[in-house]
Amino acid sequence: MKPFRIAIAGLGTVGAGVVEILQSNADLIQSRTSRKIEIAAICDRDQDSDRGVDLSCYEWAGDAHGLADIGGLDAIVELIGGSQGIAYDLAKAALGKGVSIVTANKALLAHHGFELASLAETNGARIGYEAAVAGGIPIIKALREGLAGNDINCIYGILNGTCNYILTAMRETGADFEDVLKEAQEKGYAEADPTFDVDGIDAAHKLCLLTSLAFGVQPDFKAIETKGIRDITGADIRAAQKFGYKIKLLGIAKRQDGKISQSVEPCLVPADSSLGGVEDSYNAVFVEGDFVEKVLMTGRGAGRKPTASAVVADIIDLAKGLDVPVFGVKTDKLAKPVWADAGQIKSCYYIRAAGDAQITEEMEQVGLGALTDKLDSPYIMRVEDL
Amino acid sequence: MKPFRIAIAGLGTVGAGVVEILQSNADLIQSRTSRKIEIAAICDRDQDSDRGVDLSCYEWAGDAHGLADIGGLDAIVELIGGSQGIAYDLAKAALGKGVSIVTANKALLAHHGFELASLAETNGARIGYEAAVAGGIPIIKALREGLAGNDINCIYGILNGTCNYILTAMRETGADFEDVLKEAQEKGYAEADPTFDVDGIDAAHKLCLLTSLAFGVQPDFKAIETKGIRDITGADIRAAQKFGYKIKLLGIAKRQDGKISQSVEPCLVPADSSLGGVEDSYNAVFVEGDFVEKVLMTGRGAGRKPTASAVVADIIDLAKGLDVPVFGVKTDKLAKPVWADAGQIKSCYYIRAAGDAQITEEMEQVGLGALTDKLDSPYIMRVEDL
Numbered sequence: 160m161k162p163f164r165i166a167i168a169g170l171g172t173v174g175a176g177v178v179e180i181l182q183s184n185a186d187l188i189q190s191r192t193s194r195k196i197e198i199a200a201i202c203d204r205d206q207d208s209d210r211g212v213d214l215s216c217y218e219w220a221g222d223a224h225g226l227a228d229i230g231g232l233d234a235i236v237e238l239i240g241g242s243q244g245i246a247y248d249l250a251k252a253a254l255g256k257g258v259s260i261v262t263a264n265k266a267l268l269a270h271h272g273f274e275l276a277s278l279a280e281t282n283g284a285r286i287g288y289e290a291a292v293a294g295g296i297p298i299i300k301a302l303r304e305g306l307a308g309n310d311i312n313c314i315y316g317i318l319n320g321t322c323n324y325i326l327t328a329m330r331e332t333g334a335d336f337e338d339v340l341k342e343a344q345e346k347g348y349a350e351a352d353p354t355f356d357v358d359g360i361d362a363a364h365k366l367c368l369l370t371s372l373a374f375g376v377q378p379d380f381k382a383i384e385t386k387g388i389r390d391i392t393g394a395d396i397r398a399a400q401k402f403g404y405k406i407k408l409l410g411i412a413k414r415q416d417g418k419i420s421q422s423v424e425p426c427l428v429p430a431d432s433s434l435g436g437v438e439d440s441y442n443a444v445f446v447e448g449d450f451v452e453k454v455l456m457t458g459r460g461a462g463r464k465p466t467a468s469a470v471v472a473d474i475i476d477l478a479k480g481l482d483v484p485v486f487g488v489k490t491d492k493l494a495k496p497v498w499a500d501a502g503q504i505k506s507c508y509y510i511r512a513a514g515d516a517q518i519t520e521e522m523e524q525v526g527l528g529a530l531t532d533k534l535d536s537p538y539i540m541r542v543e544d545l
Numbered sequence: 546m547k548p549f550r551i552a553i554a555g556l557g558t559v560g561a562g563v564v565e566i567l568q569s570n571a572d573l574i575q576s577r578t579s580r581k582i583e584i585a586a587i588c589d590r591d592q593d594s595d596r597g598v599d600l601s602c603y604e605w606a607g608d609a610h611g612l613a614d615i616g617g618l619d620a621i622v623e624l625i626g627g628s629q630g631i632a633y634d635l636a637k638a639a640l641g642k643g644v645s646i647v648t649a650n651k652a653l654l655a656h657h658g659f660e661l662a663s664l665a666e667t668n669g670a671r672i673g674y675e676a677a678v679a680g681g682i683p684i685i686k687a688l689r690e691g692l693a694g695n696d697i698n699c700i701y702g703i704l705n706g707t708c709n710y711i712l713t714a715m716r717e718t719g720a721d722f723e724d725v726l727k728e729a730q731e732k733g734y735a736e737a738d739p740t741f742d743v744d745g746i747d748a749a750h751k752l753c754l755l756t757s758l759a760f761g762v763q764p765d766f767k768a769i770e771t772k773g774i775r776d777i778t779g780a781d782i783r784a785a786q787k788f789g790y791k792i793k794l795l796g797i798a799k800r801q802d803g804k805i806s807q808s809v810e811p812c813l814v815p816a817d818s819s820l821g822g823v824e825d826s827y828n829a830v831f832v833e834g835d836f837v838e839k840v841l842m843t844g845r846g847a848g849r850k851p852t853a854s855a856v857v858a859d860i861i862d863l864a865k866g867l868d869v870p871v872f873g874v875k876t877d878k879l880a881k882p883v884w885a886d887a888g889q890i891k892s893c894y895y896i897r898a899a900g901d902a903q904i905t906e907e908m909e910q911v912g913l914g915a916l917t918d919k920l921d922s923p924y925i926m927r928v929e930d931l
Contacts, residue, residue: 176836180694180695180836183835184694184695184696184835184836187696187761188693188694190761190874190875190878191693191761191870191873191874192693193870193875289691295692295836295837295838295840296840297686297687297690297691297692297840300683300686300687300690300691301683301686301687301691304683304686304858304861304862304867305675305683305686305687305858306681306683306854306858307574307577307578307857307858307861308566308570308574308853308854308857308858308860308861309566309570309854310570310573375573375576375577431822433822433843436817436819436822448854449569449570449850450562450566450570450681450850450851450853450854450857451681451844451845451850451851451854451855452681452844452845452848452850452851453844453845454681454682454683454842454843454844454845455841455842455843455844456840456841456842456843457819457840457841457842457843458837458838458839458840458841459837459838459839462838464835464836464837464838465836465837465838467694467836468692468694468695468834468836468837469837471693471694471836472690472691472692472693472694474694475690475693475694476690479868479869480866480868481690481867482865482866483865484577484579487577488576488577489576489579492576
């Protein structure tokens, strides 16, 4: 069988990891694919840095825009990132020509997923994005294929490793958010500009894709209520602990009464629950379906090697001819969801006001408002008794 | 597209569950498959019992042996069970005619997996067996596809829900094995003849398939060292707890120095580890790969609905034309493994002798023998610090 020919756009951490895995596990991958994976071209603005892998045997393309014009290409591995600009242009150009895309770019798909999925469908191309959510954990495959017989009720995900690392460190050291963030930045666990991570935007990008897959709806990033972890204090962590809980930044998608709610927010989860046990930079996704009941998948949510593992799984799938719709069903079957009003979600709440913390009975936010109106700048988190 | 036509052989708990999910989620499944799943025939010795699903619209086949002769069949769902007899004959007859098999039958594949995979390959048929290991957890798909870029180092699995339920109950109630077993039998969590479960045979069947997939070797059930949970006392459970451990029946497959070891045995795992947190009848599989690092998947390992979820995932895959070799690589690439001598596995051990328990330093079983030779009927378990 002729080789499966790919081009890699973007040779940062993950791109270099993809080259590394394709080189070091080449024989294994060929025996599992029954086909050779051939890197026809690589592309990055920086052609000089040492990335810990031998790139001398590959052809450099001068410009990512031109990759879609290379003849006989089966897929482009887009690892440039960003929801606009080159990544978006390249994806459109490739899919328009029937060349498949494999990507780790959650922002791109959260914002343009429906358009790109439609383009892929029209042109007989496919989009692999296992690496876009929860790193090495094969959660996209699980939702799109492994649990395909189920009507999914809800998804809870610890989807951002940086936030989970910070929250774990805050609990273990007793330090405040700003101090732990600074330390995480020094260690390379957090970006110099941590906004996307700590404000929940990265987790929301990922949740957006999970929601679409789980419920068969068009991805809609704007419909996600997003709250980050900046306002969590050491006192909150200790109070949660006293009540038997840990604080986790959760992406939550639920269907209730035909409406879907999506939110990313710090929540209290029981310390001894399966999600409560997911610490440091680990990610986890908890899915409940009407037949499978509860499934939890845990693993490394980021990093060169785990993310490369997911990218290569997609490449192997495409090379084997796997044909699954981008969001589980064809785009004309993707419903426009009715979103639930976040205020209508019944939950227990954690309220901190002027240093004093308590957990309420189960109530809607509407009722909660009456309670917190009289308090001095209250801070509120949902309690999720998983 | 024309419907995907299946016959279901065996309408016990799981078979009825498969009919239920195909009925209740029919629209959902059709939109995900882009194709209708049609039950062309059903078969069971008992045609009268009420199984909680409407079977009146299906054609009863008089005899399972005849199912392979039905014209225009795409797959037979074999839920009869057993490594010999009808299940084996039916699988051979179907695959020989190019009709695919979907099965929850771990015993069949543990004993005849290589022969059946070869037969499937020769005749362009496929074998789906997601339901054979860990119930609803999509672990076969994860190993065969989602982690396909990885060289797998080791697998640890809690693969038998009955044993995990018994061990959890022993710890929580302080009762001894025989009493908990009796209660589990009364509640329906354990069979009247519990041998396959409590002696580790069921877990060994499942491990055999995981080992083959993970390491690309021919399944070899006989190469598994199997020890059950009958000899574990309440005192062992309490001693483990004192040392900070829980006792779990683990299926373990590892590759070290080019040799593979496979065993099913009760082990001590840290109480606060991810596997230590898997309780009651839940199953879990922990996989370590060279790129993905650590992945853990947890869920219901048995039962009508979770197992049916896995069966239907396989049916959907086949209906979509998914073509993946049975054990991850073509049969001619499946190596004959070199098995490690169990005595050469370096580990810490738990030793109970005459009522007094201790944990050793890390040592090989060879060295362990010298230590335990002098003891009065010692009971030994491996300590796995995951």
